[in-house]
Amino acid sequence: MTTPAAAPAIEPDEKDWTWVLRERCPECGFTAADADTTAIGGTVRDLAPRWVSALHRTDARERPEPTTWSTLEYGAHVRDVFRVFDGRLALMLAEDDPLFENWDQDATALADRYDLQDPTVVADELADAADAIADRFDSVADDAWERTGRRSNGSEFTVTTLGQYFLHDVVHHLHDVHA
Template identity: 65%
Template sequence: MQSDGITPDTVTPDTVTPDTKDWTWVLERPCPECGYDAAAGDPLAVGDVTRGTLPRWEAALARADVAVRPAPGVWSALEYGAHVRDVFRVFDGRLRSMIEENDPQFPSWDQDATAVAEDYAHQDPEVVAAELVAAGAAVADRFDAVGTDQLDRPGRRSNGSLFTVRTLGQYFLHDVVHHLHDVRA
């Protein structure tokens, strides 16, 4: 079911250039694009900050032009919203594994392949908004349950990037906030 004003012809068919950057540098310095300083974030406030982004995401996903790409090769607010919903889900699983396991290696997640396979561009924005809010609340709750004695528990991506629960939360928040900047919300 399409929302008012959103039809398949309002979504441009161009492909998006995959983002191959290793964004772990945001743990060392503020992001020059969005201005977010991940390293300055309180690792015990990740849940609250995440919840604070949810109304902004809902508003972005309620826009009449939600499925329109602002430029060739750039995701629409709908595609970014679907991506952030999945970021919430992926990081919820990663955080759970870091708390429950000893130094887990996270399964690979190709965000660009997921966007194509799940057809982000044609998902229903109302459904995406509801799923994003639910997934955001779930990962926020999981971050809320982290104790100070768990902040240094390790985990690693398949490419070898090492995280602690602390840095995973900081890295995660940058992703969520950065994409709000991308959609101007």
């Protein structure tokens, strides 16, 4: 059996998106600093069905342009965002100022062949991952919101800013897929 040809390459996103913690995103309109961190769990639960619905669209596998991810690829990415940030949040709650493992989202998309995954399976996995991170955010104690963690590029987060940054990613990509 031969391996299916890779989808056309997507330009890697090398921007440091932490600026969304200070400014309104001009693309999706989300203002991370205004996000009520104690409501992140509920917000994720409210947004997950929109992702599931988008992944069940008949055109979920189709790229709007050859170099723009399909709804399926964005959905697989968001599923993994839920998983990665759930792990980062768990570290921040368990350890003092942990250093997060690097995650190259573009390399993951290629290695895991987001373009060939089953949209129905991705929808189910995304919903499960959404529930897990929503539960973890709901469990954050009042005195834990200022706990810290760091990315290897030096970006520092508190549990509050990690949640706000994370939520922007989920909302932004819903905007990308028009859902």
